[in-house]
Amino acid sequence: MTGVNDSGMKIGSTEWHNRIVNGARNFDVRLNRQHTSLFAIHARELLLWNRKMNLTRITDPEEVAVKHFIDSIAPAAMIDSGSRVLDIGSGGGFPGIPLKIFNPTISVALIDASRKKVSFLKHIIRKLKLQNICALHVRAEDLVRKSTFAHKFDIVICRALADLDTLIDMALPLLASGGTMMALKGKYRQNEIDDLFHTFKKDGLVLNIKRYMLPYLKSERTLIMIGDTDARNSSGVAV
Numbered sequence: 111m112t113g114v115n116d117s118g119m120k121i122g123s124t125e126w127h128n129r130i131v132n133g134a135r136n137f138d139v140r141l142n143r144q145h146t147s148l149f150a151i152h153a154r155e156l157l158l159w160n161r162k163m164n165l166t167r168i169t170d171p172e173e174v175a176v177k178h179f180i181d182s183i184a185p186a187a188m189i190d191s192g193s194r195v196l197d198i199g200s201g202g203g204f205p206g207i208p209l210k211i212f213n214p215t216i217s218v219a220l221i222d223a224s225r226k227k228v229s230f231l232k233h234i235i236r237k238l239k240l241q242n243i244c245a246l247h248v249r250a251e252d253l254v255r256k257s258t259f260a261h262k263f264d265i266v267i268c269r270a271l272a273d274l275d276t277l278i279d280m281a282l283p284l285l286a287s288g289g290t291m292m293a294l295k296g297k298y299r300q301n302e303i304d305d306l307f308h309t310f311k312k313d314g315l316v317l318n319i320k321r322y323m324l325p326y327l328k329s330e331r332t333l334i335m336i337g338d339t340d341a342r343n344s345s346g347v348a349v
Contacts, residue, residue, distance in 0.1 A: 119171045119172055120171060121150050121153045121154055121157075121171045121174065121175075122146075122147070122150035122153075122154070126146070126150065126171055126172075126175055127143060127146040127150075129172065129175045129176070129326065130146050130149060130175050130179055130180055131146065132325070133175070133176060133180040133324075133325040133326060134180055134183055136322070136325050137180075137183065137184045137185075137186070137187060137322070138187045139183050139184075139186045139187055139212065141183070141212065145211055145212055148211045148238050149175075149179050149208060149211065151237060151238060152203060152207060152208070152211075152234055152238065153171075153174050153175075153178070153179070155230075155233065155234055155237060156174075156178075156202050156203070156230075156234075157169055157174075159230050159233075163226050163227075163230070165201065165202040165227065165230060166178070166201070166202050172326065172327075173327070176324050176325065176326050176327050176329075177324065177327070177329070178202070178204050178208075179204075179208050180324060180325065181204075181205070181269070181294065181324055181331065182204045182205030182206075182207075182208035182209060182269070182294075183205070183208050183209060183212050184294070184322065184324075184331070184333065185205075185209075185267070185292055185294070185333055186209055186212050186213060188292075188335075189209065189213065189216060189265055190264070191213060191215040191216065192215050192216065193216045193217075193264040193265050194216070194217050194219075194262060194263045194264045194265070194286070195209065195210075195216050195217065195218045195219070195263060195264065195265045195266075195267060196218075196219045196221065196262075196263040196265070196266045196267070196284060197209075197218060197219070197220045197221065197267055197268065198221055198250045198266065198267070198268040198271060198277075198280065198281075199221070199222055199223070199250070199268055199269075199271040200220035200221060200222050200227070200231060200245070201222060201224075201227055202227070202230065203220065203230075203231055203234055204269055205267060205269055205294065206218045206219075206220045206243075206267070207220070207231075207234060207235075207238070207240070207243075209267075210240055210243050211238070211240070214240075214241070214242075216242075217242045217243065218242070218243040218244075219243075219244055219245075219246060219263070220243070220244070220245040220246070221245075221246045221247075221248050221249075221250060221253060222245070222247065223247075223248075223249045224247075225247050228245050228246065228247040231245035232245045250280040250281075250284075251279075251280055253280075253284065254280060254283045254284060259284055260283060260284065261283070261284070261285060261286050261287065261289075262284060262286060263284050263285055263286060263289060264285075264286050264288075264289045264290070265289065265290055265291075265292060266280075266281040266284055266285055266289070266290075266291045266292070267291070267292040267293075267294070268292075268293055268294070269293075269294040270294065270295060270296065271293075274293065274306070274334065274336075277291065277293055278291065278315075278336060281336075285337065288337070289337060290335050290336070290337040291335065291336045291337065292333060292334070292335050293333070293334040293335075293336075294331065294332075294333060295331065295332045295333075295334060296330070296331060296332065297330040297331070297332065298319075298321070298332040298334075303319055303332075306319070306334070307319075315336050315337065316336070316337050317334070317335070317336055318334075318335040318336075319332060319333070319334055319335070320332070320333045320335075321333075
């Protein structure tokens with residue numbers, strides 16, 4: 111049955127709700143039942159549409175809770191209210207939609223190169239009755255060429271998309287002054303982090319790195335933040 115795992119956990123159940131609420135506390139994010147009820151609608155629609163199109167390989171309810179929703183809201187405490195957020199390669203809506211649900215004051219633009227995925231994103235926006243959020247069928251490199259989007263966003267965020275050099279090239283022309291690019295990545299070794307620090311320091315960019323573990327599944331993640339100023343109130347490399 112869609113939305114139920116072998117242990118009987120069901121998307122939207124009290125157990126599923128508690129998994130997300132308790133896991134989010136690791137990142138100083140306080141969620142309530144209203145948040146997770148909207149997460150559950152998003153998750154059910156994701157798995158329903160996934161039967162017909164490739165939106166996600168993650169279908170187990172606990173993994174959906176942790177790898178999609180908890181991972182998406184991990185940086186939420188570092189995004190100021192009222193921020194203009196661009197989610198590059200949003201796919202099934204991560205991390206942009208969970209971030210919007212958690213903080214309705216932010217404005218969000220979701221972009222993806224797949225027309226089918228953008229159709230799903232528009233469906234979810236309507237289904238959840240979200241305001242001040244849009245989904246666009248466009249590549250980031252093409253968005254850069256549109257003057258209306260130049261230096262518009264306070265946060266440019268993405269999950270597991272492209273290499274950092276490519277992301278920097280795409281993100282910097284879109285960032286407002288003092289804005290920050292956030293890349294949600296997998297595990298990075300210390301020598302890789304050291305290399306990143308030296309590379310971006312030479313380019314005059316501020317690099318902040320936070321490593322964390324996703325709760326329950328104990329999967330290591332790396333949040334890489336890059337900007338031309340110290341927008342997140344820390345400096346150097348934080349690990």
